[in-house]
Amino acid sequence: RIRQIKVDIRAMLQERRNDATRNGGPPAGRYWSEHCRAFAYLMDLPEQHFADIRLHTYHLTADTYLGYEMFANRDAFRCSYDARVVTDDIPAYLILNEPAGGIGFRYPDGRFLNHDIARYQRAVNALWRCAEVVNLRMTSTHRRISILEIGGGYGAMAYHLHRILPGSTYIIVDLPETLLLTASYLTLHNPDKQVYLYDPRDPTRIEDPELRYDFILVPPWRLWELCRWQFDLAINMHSFQEMSGEEVRDYVRFIAGTLKPCGAMYSENRDTQPGNDELESVTGLLAQRFSLTRVVHPGPVLPVAERVRSALRAAGVAAGLLRRPVP
Numbered sequence: 270r271i272r273q274i275k276v277d278i279r280a281m282l283q284e285r286r287n288d289a290t291r292n293g294g295p296p297a298g299r300y301w302s303e304h305c306r307a308f309a310y311l312m313d314l315p316e317q318h319f320a321d322i323r324l325h326t327y328h329l330t331a332d333t334y335l336g337y338e339m340f341a342n343r344d345a346f347r348c349s350y351d352a353r354v355v356t357d358d359i360p361a362y363l364i365l366n367e368p369a370g371g372i373g374f375r376y377p378d379g380r381f382l383n384h385d386i387a388r389y390q391r392a393v394n395a396l397w398r399c400a401e402v403v404n405l406r407m408t409s410t411h412r413r414i415s416i417l418e419i420g421g422g423y424g425a426m427a428y429h430l431h432r433i434l435p436g437s438t439y440i441i442v443d444l445p446e447t448l449l450l451t452a453s454y455l456t457l458h459n460p461d462k463q464v465y466l467y468d469p470r471d472p473t474r475i476e477d478p479e480l481r482y483d484f485i486l487v488p489p490w491r492l493w494e495l496c497r498w499q500f501d502l503a504i505n506m507h508s509f510q511e512m513s514g515e516e517v518r519d520y521v522r523f524i525a526g527t528l529k530p531c532g533a534m535y536s537e538n539r540d541t542q543p544g545n546d547e548l549e550s551v552t553g554l555l556a557q558r559f560s561l562t563r564v565v566h567p568g569p570v571l572p573v574a575e576r577v578r579s580a581l582r583a584a585g586v587a588a589g590l591l592r593r594p595v596p
Contacts, residue, residue: 271316274452277468278312281445281488284469299547301511304328305446312449319453323371326423326450332384334372346374352382355390359397365390365429368458389426392506392537393433395564401533405434405501413438414501415478417527419520420508424451427484428458430504440485440495448486455484467491489516492523500527503534509554510538513547517554525558534559 308328327333356364366381367373373383396402405414414437421427421441431439441451452466462483467475474480475487476494487495503524509517524534538551555561 270456271319271453274449274456274466275312277452277466278445278449280469281448281467285445285488285490299513301444304511305444308446308450311446319457320370322423322450322454322457326425326454329422329447329450330385330388332372337372337374337383346382352376352378352380355387355394359394362433363393363397363402365393368428385425388506389429392426392504392535393429396502396535399533399562399564401502401535402433404531405437408501409434409436413481415440415498416502416504417442417495417498417500417524418504418506419443419524420447420505420511421451421486422447422506422508424454424484426504426506427451428455431459431462431483438480438482438485440487440498440500442487442489442492442495445488448488452486455486459483492520496523496527498527499529499532500524501529501532503528503532504536505534506537508538509536509551510540510542510548511545513545514549514554515547517548517551518557521554521558535564 308325311325314325324334364380365386367383367386371381371383373381373386375381393402408414414434416427416430416434416437416439418427418439418441421443424441427439427441431437441448443451448466452464455462455464463481464484465473465475465480465482465486467485467487475485475491476497478498505520509520512520528534536551536555540550540552541548552561
């Protein structure tokens with residue numbers, strides 16, 4: 270299966286090189302176009318090594334296995350991330366754990382945690398406190414729900430939300446280089462689920478909202494082929510901040526036009542990103558199409574290196590924001 274994923278990714282990359290095939294999707298900004306070179310080696314990585322895919326996902330989230338296996342203080346991590354406080358008041362089905370074969374520390378109660386899980390847990394908690402998860406679970410009892418994530422990373426948020434909302438269709442739009450990780454991660458951890466990875470040679474019509482896949486992965490230049498879909502939830506976590514203003518504007522316009530009237534968008538982004546001079550303000554662009562409601566993340570926050578903390582303070586943080594379309 271990994272071999273076929275690579276074949277599909279190569280076909281995608283070839284299509285991207287052919288400008289004639291573009292249909293209006295936002296072009297990739299310089300920030301990510303340059304960053305993708307750091308993990309281009311994955312296309313040549315032997316298939317058997319993808320079983321340890323979490324050893325390579327640090328390129329997307331900076332959560333590296335070295336931090337747990339060699340250098341980190343296990344007790345300090347447990348003290349800084351009190352799993353009981355973070356999950357004390359939420360239903361058991363919302364409690365996240367790193368899947369088997371992943372990276373992190375094991376708690377005495379059997380939980381398997383890392384920095385990525387802590388981040389996704391706070392996002393899930395926020396959606397629950399705003400009643401979005403409850404509403405979606407109720408809705409899913411009488412119809413299939415659709416979730417859109419722009420910039421899904423290696424697929425962890427998709428994995429956990431699909432477990433919480435079984436029977437949903439989860440669509441991820443991302444660059445082909447990243448979709449290699451996404452498709453591999455979701456396929457390896459969901460052997461019983463149907464994962465569709467866009468292939469320009471495949472006649473599957475991704476514009477059809479009746480497609481019955483668990484996960485659908487498409488590149489940005491095919492975004493507007495999804496315009497007939499109506500999404501119950503849209504998500505962007507730490508991705509808009511890394512795009513150009515033009516990219517964010519196009520994505521926000523698309524989401525505003527395809528989100529159900531009762532739907533919501535969850536955004537967790539810095540307002541600006543150090544090193545990204547193609548973006549002025551994530552909040553400003555979102556406010557053009559959505560009303561903004563700040564979501565507070567209660568409980569302890571993992572310690573961050575002081576230089577990163579300083580960068581966040583300098584940039585301003587627009588994290589944990591739930592956004593609904595402006596009437």
